[in-house]
Amino acid sequence: MEQKQILSVYLGAFVDELTKQGVSDVIISPGSRSTPLALLMAENEKINTYLHVDERSAAFFALGMAKAKKKAVAILCTSGTAAANYYPAIIEAYHSRIPLLVLTADRPHELRDVGAPQAMNQLHLFGDFVKVFIETALPEGTERMCHYIRSTAARGVSTSLTVPAGPVHINFPLREPLVPDLTVTDLWDHGILKREQHVDVTRGQKRLSEAQIVDYVSLFTTYRKGLIVCGQQSDERLAEAMVLLSEKTGYPILADPLSGARSGGHKGDHIVECYDTFLRSEAVVESLQPDIIIRFGDSPVSKAFSLYVQKHANALQLIVDEGAQWRDPSLIGAEMVYCNEALFCHDVAEALPTCTDCKWLSTWTELNALTKEQFATIHTYEDLFEGKAIPILQKTLPEGATLFVGNSMPIRDMDTFFEVDQKGITIMANRGVNGIDGTISSALGAGTDGSPLVLFLGDLSFYHDLNGLLMAKLYKLNATIVVMNNDGGGIFSYLPQYAEKKHFEVLFGTPLGLDYEHTVRMYDGHFARVETWNEFESELQRGIHEDGLHVIEMKTDREKNLHMHRTLWNNINDMLTKHITSRERS
Amino acid sequence: MEQKQILSVYLGAFVDELTKQGVSDVIISPGSRSTPLALLMAENEKINTYLHVDERSAAFFALGMAKAKKKAVAILCTSGTAAANYYPAIIEAYHSRIPLLVLTADRPHELRDVGAPQAMNQLHLFGDFVKVFIETALPEGTERMCHYIRSTAARGVSTSLTVPAGPVHINFPLREPLVPDLTVTDLWDHGILKREQHVDVTRGQKRLSEAQIVDYVSLFTTYRKGLIVCGQQSDERLAEAMVLLSEKTGYPILADPLSGARSGGHKGDHIVECYDTFLRSEAVVESLQPDIIIRFGDSPVSKAFSLYVQKHANALQLIVDEGAQWRDPSLIGAEMVYCNEALFCHDVAEALPTCTDCKWLSTWTELNALTKEQFATIHTYEDLFEGKAIPILQKTLPEGATLFVGNSMPIRDMDTFFEVDQKGITIMANRGVNGIDGTISSALGAGTDGSPLVLFLGDLSFYHDLNGLLMAKLYKLNATIVVMNNDGGGIFSYLPQYAEKKHFEVLFGTPLGLDYEHTVRMYDGHFARVETWNEFESELQRGIHEDGLHVIEMKTDREKNLHMHRTLWNNINDMLTKHITSRERS
Incomplete structure (x- = not known):
């Protein structure tokens, strides 16, 4: 086989397997070394190619796309500093668990570290910020090596999608000539590339055992003053599942704007969204001693909330994370629950009796409503x-x-x-x-x-x-x-x-x-x-x-803004302090 | 001591030592965690601070400045992806041997890897592309720790400057509060910060022994057909030193545009600059069999030159590099000479007799002159x-x-x-x-x-x-x-x-x-x-x-440009082929 046919067959198998694993979008940045992959992707009808000259922006574009489409998106660039421009987006993807498939073309081994142009060490270029780094073999046209590269594509996509999702880096050493043979007849319908995908991945979800469920049921019926807190997360089922759990436990849901729970079809009356404001009031924080805090997703944006947690360090914190990481910046002690978040809510809620004492819940929803009333005054603001x-x-x-x-x-x-x-x-x-x-x-x-x-x-x-x-x-x-x-x-x-x-x-x-x-x-x-x-x-x-x-x-105007924020918070603080004092007196 | 005074004393010592080690320019990108360093730098009269919001551009600005001023330039940013934006410039600095001092603020240990906001693993963030990575201790106000941080500053600058120069990364974990006390009286003139720099670095240069010089003298008098080739390098003395060597050996100097030898006060009549054009001619390449090639600096830009080297793989290649790296993408065998480049030229030239047979030299300079004549025709081009x-x-x-x-x-x-x-x-x-x-x-x-x-x-x-x-x-x-x-x-x-x-x-x-x-x-x-x-x-x-x-x-117009380049090269090729044929006949 000629070199250009080898490129087509080997890298074509890689691209074909990407599509079979559900990848349909690739953001390409122009370059020479990445030519064969770029051409084979452009030639593949199942792939939408986007082009961006600035690799930094290209990678963030892919990140946003993967976030919205909830599927793996690929980025492709040439050798050299091009790939280094991906770094910020890769780090963001790693920490926000976004499946990004980072494909970089590279000089072959013989041109590394010998002063060859546009050559640098691309092995482990992104350090610990990718879930896996794969250096592929040089293209070969044998059936075995086509299976290998197809398997590598499947593995890359699968790893990026497996909880916790994240970026994966595949580096392709490629030799000149770099132009593949696009005339290989019906590349994707017949011949060596026509194979069913040979690795399919079924993913189970972490779920509590019966005994573990019983423990939590007992816990949630004992601890009446609980909070369900949800930071950034991407599971569309979670909002509804938290509502179920809230209805059974009587725990309000403190929903971060990125929780997916502030806006949607689920019931909203257990959801508290003004906590960032009313937890700025000392009197409020004092009056709201929780027994238990159940956290889903990232730490919430609200600094007032994190100070509130610090203040009530004796409350038990459950941190539920199927991704099995260590999401506790409070450092005050917590119980990590490595379990699918929606299943946790469903399984425990199903086994729980419905809470009848709604006082704790209504305290929160009342503060929330009072705060909202104050917010209504900003409609009258004329200033920007x-x-x-x-x-x-x-x-x-x-x-x-x-x-x-x-x-x-x-x-x-x-x-x-x-x-x-x-x-x-x-x-x-x-x-x-x-x-x-x-x-x-x-x-x-x-x-x-x-x-x-x-x-x-x-x-x-x-x-x-x-x-x-x-x-x-x-x-x-x-x-x-x-x-x-x-x-x-x-x-x-x-x-x-x-x-x-x-x-x-x-x-x-x-x-x-x-x-x-x-x-x-x-x-x-x-x-x-x-x-x-x-x-x-x-x-x-x-x-x-x-x-x-x-x-x-x-x-x-920065000054004016600061002043308006502060005035609003002060007014709300005054109002809430009065409210709490009068409630305590009555 | 209060925390804000500790910040001033400890980080002030760091900044003060930077200035004592000759650092006078810092490019700062705005951020919160880096506040104490930014303020202490702004307060220091010996430091010019530049501000850039985009860290990628900030780092390249510093790179260019360090390149031109031939001294270490610092960049400072906050924690998180900010630092990742530095990566492309750091890699470029590493490979082009530019002294860049990369200062990043970081979350302290207790906020790492626990889902704290804007926290990520910044240890060894730039992998193998910095000469050294230093994680500093948290600020302490003791004399010993002030000596430590002062020593760290000196070490960072010195490492970045030592041949081969390159980037150094110093990561500063910092706790809130982040505002230093700028009122500590006369911070830089009295008190704890007033100390002479306590580490001074004298750098020797690699130099050949008498015996080694004798060997090269013997080599250069035996091999009459030699080339002195210089790629990108930054030593201002090298051009003149190469001219000396060329005068003694009769070897022409092939000077890359980045060699520092194309434009300057040194004598130019041994310098050949049109080789990228005339080495495109097969007839010329065939006719110019060299015995020896002495290379300084990076590989030259010219692809025609690298093909010429491949073609004449039997020529002995000397690759002179005080940085002691492996600058041979030709892979055809070479002799590495780890020695200061200018000293190599001086020491060997001094011991050499002046070459009297100038035929080889004049063959090159003649081809160069003929090519230049053709170039003169482009003055008549009206098209862009x-x-x-x-x-x-x-x-x-x-x-x-x-x-x-x-x-x-x-x-x-x-x-x-x-x-x-x-x-x-x-x-x-x-x-x-x-x-x-x-x-x-x-x-x-x-x-x-x-x-x-x-x-x-x-x-x-x-x-x-x-x-x-x-x-x-x-x-x-x-x-x-x-x-x-x-x-x-x-x-x-x-x-x-x-x-x-x-x-x-x-x-x-x-x-x-x-x-x-x-x-x-x-x-x-x-x-x-x-x-x-x-x-x-x-x-x-x-x-x-x-x-x-x-x-x-x-x-x-890309098409027209391509056509004009090709036409020019073809004309020159025709002319040179004729020239060589007629020379061989005569």
Whole structure:
């Protein structure tokens, strides 16, 4: 067999097996060494190829896509620093458990570490941030080696999907010539590539034994003051399962914006979403001594909640995680439960009697309702307060929309102000490592599942991933991006370094003074700078209902924002303190 | 001592020692965890702080600065994916031997791997691409620990500078509170921080023994047909030293554009710079059988040269490298000489008699001259041929300018068309791993040494690092950027995948269709799209002599460019073949 036929047969088998394992999307960054894989993917009808020149953005785009489609997405690049640009997205994928298939072309062994051009050590390039690293053999055209590479594809995809999901790195040493023979007749229908997939993976789920269930039933009937707390997670069944458990236990559900429980078809009356606000009140925290806290998913975004946990260190913490990791930053003692989260809720709820004493639950829902009443006052704010954007967004978004949220202040505002609804809005953020990088790309990737997409983020995150906008132009994606432009790092005003006036603006405020209209135009996007809430709402409507890229910028003032946040919290604190004092007196 | 005083004393000692070891520039990316280091650096008068939101660009800016200033430059960022964005620049620094001091703030041990926000495993984050990884102790205010952290600073800087230079990673676990006490009276003049630096490093250079010199003298007087070949390297003394050696041996100097030998005060008549062109001619390659090749620096850019070496595999190759690495991608056998390159030339040249037989030398210089004559014809080209931009650039650049060159086609065109001159132009490129990333940032960083700066690159490299332009705006840097915009990846037209028409444009041509004028305006730059050579020259003059950022775009056609390159090479090949045939006949 000629070298170009060997490339086709060997790498063609790899690509074919990817499709058989359910991979249908690959983000390719142009390069020479990766040519045979790129061409074979482009030639395969079952694969959608996307192209992005900036590998950093390409990887985040894949991450967002994998997040939204809940399946493995592949990225492909050439040798050299190209692959190193994937690193931030890979780390985020690792920590947020997203199945990413990282495919890198490499120089063959004889060109490594001898000063050959564009050659570097790509073995274990991403360290501990991939679930597995595989260095493939050089292409060979034998049946055995085609089975080997097919098996490698299956193993890569399967490993990325197995709980806890995560990235997998496959490195391909390739020799010149690099152009495969695409004329091998009917490559994917006949001949050496026509084989059924030879590895199929059935995945069981971790489940409690009868005896373990009995223990938890006993625990939950003894401990009456419990909390169900859910941080970022991606299982769509969990919200409903937690509701079941809550109904039986009488434990309220503290639902993080990324829990999937704030917006959806499940019953919402046990769900408490304003805890980030009311747990800022000392009086409230004092009055709410829990016996037990059952945690699902990542640690919640809310700092008030984590201080609350620290304050009540005697409460028993159950940390349920099928991924069997160690999700306890509180360090105050916990019981790890390695079990599928939804099955845990179902199995235990089924065995539990329904709770009849609803006092604990109603204390929480009452505080929640009182806080919401105060939130209602922000509708009267005329000033451009970042928090007010959330209820307007929530009202305007259509059912089933995806709301991608930037880190730093936007996700915190979302936590504070996004109220429980039934619209089935999927809220997403890169909360694995909470970076401000790759946000535009991740959001655009998430939008490829076909749902209406709104991205809500600050100007530094927007700036960091401007290159991400390229995908909107090249693939005519529909997206509305809301940029809260306070010309710099808003979050730092909430932190102690704010007191350090001398260097604050230069090091933390970091005003860039950029007019993003220019860049948005370069990407054929529509740009609107809004100055009133009416304008904001109508531009939102326009963005959501018109095709293409829409960027809405709202210029806000960091000082004023800080002041409005603080005033609101102070008012709520006063109100709640009075409420609790009067309740205790009565 | 209070925690904030401990921060000042301990981290202040670190920062103070950096300055004592000669570090005067730090590029900071905003973040919370890195607050104490950022504030202490901003407070230190001996340190210039630069701020960049995008850590990827920040690191490349530092790389360019370290390259130009020939000293260690530090970068500082917060915990999480921020640091991962440094990876491409770190890899480039490692392979191009640039002293980069990578400082990352980290969560303390108790917040690692427990799901704490923005925490990830930063130990050995950059794998084998740093010369040393140091995890520092948590800040303590004792004298011993201040000595420890001061010693760590000295060690970090020293390791980064020791041949082969390269990046060093120091990771700082830090606990809240993160704001140091800047009021500690006269922190850097009195008290605990006032100490002379307590580690000073004297570095010797590897030098041949008398006996070894005698061996090489004997070798060079026996082998008459030799070549001195120099790739990328940064020792300013080497060009003159190679000229000395060449005068004694009669070996021509094949000087890569990044060798530092194409432009400068040394004598140029032994320097051959057109080998990339004339070694494309089979007849020429056949006629030039060398006995010995002495290589300095990286492998040269020229592929024609590396094929020439392969063709004459019997020639003895000496690879001189004080960095003691393995710079031989030819794999055909070589003698490694671990010795300071300039000292090697001096010591051997001093012991050598002057060569009297200049036939071999004149054969090379004659071919070089003939090729140059042909190059002169491109002055008559009216079409926008990318190669013609180089002589115009070279003519227009003032003495002592820095010419930073993008990878892919621009560096190859530079290799082909930049002729030896006496202007002392420093040509730079990121040739460690040849990435298209970070080019704008690297160039702007290189320009901070005060020399007039021109960056010459293609549109994909320009696109990849658009964020890099921020530095020009924030720090009012003077720079002229020439973008050869062929709307995509020009280099691929020269490679075999060009034959694969079906997917070529999508996967390799990758036209982005972006109007960069928008972005340049966002950064307050002046943008000019030139359509004639006169316009090009006058915009170049303007860019070089006016303050601020100037971007000159020349739209070229990939097809036409390919054709013009090929025609030129074919003409030269015909001419040289005739020349050699007639010479052999006579």
